[in-house]
Amino acid sequence: MRSIVLQHMIDNKDHYIEQWRVSFDQLLFSRSESTIKPQYIQDEMKDEFVSVIFDTLTMDRHSRRAVVKRFVERLIHDGWIVSEFIMSLQKLRRIVMKDLSKHYDKDKFVDLSSELEDWLDEQITDLTTEFAKNHEEVKAIQKVALKELSAPLIPVFDKIVVMPLIGTIDTKRASQIMENLLEGIIEHRAQVVLIDITGVPLVDTMVAHHIIRASEAVRLVGAECLLVGIRPEIAQTIVNLGIDLGNFTTKSTLKKGVETALQMTHRDIITNEEPVTGGGLK
Amino acid sequence: MSNHSCIEIANEWGIVSARQAGRELSKDIGFGSVDQARITTAISELARNIYLYTEIGKIDLEEISDNHRNGKARGIKVVASDKGPGIENLRDVMVDGFTTSGGLGAGLPGVKRLMDEFDIESIPGEGTTITTIKWLR
Amino acid sequence: MRIPILKLGRYLLISVQVELDDQTALQFQEDLLNKIHQEGSLGVVIDLTSVDMIDSFIAKVIGDVVEMSSLMGAKVVLTGIQPAVAITLIDMGVSLQEVQTALDLEQGLERLQQELGG
Ligand SMILES: Nc1ncnc2c1ncn2[C@@H]1O[C@H](COP(=O)(O)OP(=O)(O)OP(=O)(O)O)[C@@H](O)[C@H]1O
Ligand SMILES: [Mg+2]
Numbered sequence: 001m002r003s004i005v006l007q008h009m010i011d012n013k014d015h016y017i018e019q020w021r022v023s024f025d026q027l028l029f030s031r032s033e034s035t036i037k038p039q040y041i042q043d044e045m046k047d048e049f050v051s052v053i054f055d056t057l058t059m060d061r062h063s064r065r066a067v068v069k070r071f072v073e074r075l076i077h078d079g080w081i082v083s084e085f086i087m088s089l090q091k092l093r094r095i096v097m098k099d100l101s102k103h104y105d106k107d108k109f110v111d112l113s114s115e116l117e118d119w120l121d122e123q124i125t126d127l128t129t130e131f132a133k134n135h136e137e138v139k140a141i142q143k144v145a146l147k148e149l150s151a152p153l154i155p156v157f158d159k160i161v162v163m164p165l166i167g168t169i170d171t172k173r174a175s176q177i178m179e180n181l182l183e184g185i186i187e188h189r190a191q192v193v194l195i196d197i198t199g200v201p202l203v204d205t206m207v208a209h210h211i212i213r214a215s216e217a218v219r220l221v222g223a224e225c226l227l228v229g230i231r232p233e234i235a236q237t238i239v240n241l242g243i244d245l246g247n248f249t250t251k252s253t254l255k256k257g258v259e260t261a262l263q264m265t266h267r268d269i270i271t272n273e274e275p276v277t278g279g280g281l282k
Numbered sequence: 283m284s285n286h287s288c289i290e291i292a293n294e295w296g297i298v299s300a301r302q303a304g305r306e307l308s309k310d311i312g313f314g315s316v317d318q319a320r321i322t323t324a325i326s327e328l329a330r331n332i333y334l335y336t337e338i339g340k341i342d343l344e345e346i347s348d349n350h351r352n353g354k355a356r357g358i359k360v361v362a363s364d365k366g367p368g369i370e371n372l373r374d375v376m377v378d379g380f381t382t383s384g385g386l387g388a389g390l391p392g393v394k395r396l397m398d399e400f401d402i403e404s405i406p407g408e409g410t411t412i413t414t415i416k417w418l419r
Numbered sequence: 420m421r422i423p424i425l426k427l428g429r430y431l432l433i434s435v436q437v438e439l440d441d442q443t444a445l446q447f448q449e450d451l452l453n454k455i456h457q458e459g460s461l462g463v464v465i466d467l468t469s470v471d472m473i474d475s476f477i478a479k480v481i482g483d484v485v486e487m488s489s490l491m492g493a494k495v496v497l498t499g500i501q502p503a504v505a506i507t508l509i510d511m512g513v514s515l516q517e518v519q520t521a522l523d524l525e526q527g528l529e530r531l532q533q534e535l536g537g
Contacts, residue, residue, distance in 0.1 A: 182502030216514045220505035222522035298440045319503035326474040378512050388475040392511035
């Protein structure tokens with residue numbers, strides 16, 4: 001059975017919509033990223049919110065939640081803040097209460113107002129839950145993006161770049177890192193890349209495998225890899241696990257790695273002093 | 283059915299056409315450059331095996347979608363089929379370095395690593411069908 | 420289709436600009452070896468910047484070319500292998516370990532100069 005209050009609201013829908021709409025004209029819906037937004041966008045959003053609330057009056061909770069969910073997704077996508085929506089619902093409460101008090105006697109009014117409270121609570125709960133859920137999702141996505149970004153390539157000297165690896169490396173991240181690495185080498189025309197694993201908590205066979213693959217790919221595009229930042233416990237696990245870092249040049253610290261890299265490219269700098277095609281063109 | 287194509291492999295040119303079709307379709311589906319290269323290379327391997335070891339065969343390329351994998355997943359399905367001699371020692375051919383033709387023997391195990399799903403069906407004397415899928419992530 | 424081979428002093432320069440079908444690859448192998456013989460070249464740079472796919476067959480042809488050239492006394496440097504191609508080769512388990520590489524033609528020539536002592 002539909003409650004008396006809801007029926008009352010449905011019967012007087014136009015009247016309430018008009019009143020409510022006027023009441024929240026003063027209210028400024030805001031978006032997080034920008035303080036000023038055009039009036040018409042405000043109006044559009046307000047109209048939409050009004051229809052979400054009133055169109056769902058006749059629905060059961062389940063279908064209503066679906067509508068609210070879709071609405072909230074849009075709000076979040078466009079960066080609206082939830083508090084104004086809640087505030088405007090309080091305004092609606094006041095309007096309906098006032099009206100009910102005119103139509104019903106005191107005892108009935110108490111019953112009805114608690115009905116109204118229940119309905120409003122449900123609205124607010126649905127709205128905020130959807131918001132919270134969505135925010136969690138957005139946050140989770142942002143986390144992933146952050147992780148992917150956490151393999152930046154830093155040019156330190158001409159032809160030398162450093163890639164500090166931070167955090168755990170799984171297969172998915174490893175392939176992202178590999179792509180960043182190779183694209184970066186080409187972009188910076190690097191000849192030596194130092195992979196710094198100081199920030200990698202654990203090197204197992206899997207991680208070692210990814211690092212070896214990366215260094216082979218680096219060689220194919222025409223540069224060389226140095227593995228630096230090998231802490232004592234990492235050296236121990238590598239040996240204990242029998243991981244073969246074969247023809248890998250490794251250094252304990254980034255500083256030592258940079259020195260080696262400089263030596264490696266220094267040779268190039270000396271030969272550079274002669275014109276490259278000198279022998280051939282004469 | 284616009285995103286479906288079938289390339290006959292009867293000679294070397296078939297190999298080139300198959301991989302070109304594969305590159306185009308994977309680009310259309312939205313694969314990044316690395317996956318495009320993976321898919322094209324896998325197709326090239328399968329097509330070359332047909333050319334080398336059988337008289338004639340075909341490569342079917344198809345865009346697919348799967349609603350079961352959390353949400354909607356899109357991908358490319360590559361089916362290489364022939365009525366050639368078949369492969370008797372299925373386990374051997376999946377080992378890196380196994381070859382009967384002096385190749386690198388990287389073909390089939392390589393295809394398996396390049397793609398997400400790999401299935402091989404072969405009946406000696408009747409032919410071979412290899413089905414592989416790469417999902418868009 | 421034939422891949423043009425340019426002569427630059429004691430070096431040969433090749434920039435692969437065409438789709439590498441099997442015939443073209445094998446023809447190239449033959450042409451290059453002939454040219455090395457004819458010119459007595461000491462070094463070869465093969466630039467693969469425009470190549471968007473290397474499968475196991477082409478990888479084998481390239482590996483063979485490098486080995487054969489080296490038997491004839493010419494060092495080969497491969498340049499410009501694209502990231503996507505490199506990753507695919509590694510996935511395939513083909514790491515072309517014996518082959519020298521450089522980022523681009525210019526660095527490839529530098530590398531030859533360096534190895535052959537100017
Ligand atoms: N369609 C097929 N029909 C019959 N035999 C096949 C077929 N595909 C592969 N084979 C057999 O499987 C073996 C392994 O194939 P695979 O592609 O892995 O290596 P390969 O072709 O010998 O060398 P590569 O591909 O590295 O050049 C082949 O040598 C061949 O004997
Ligand atoms: Mg093969």
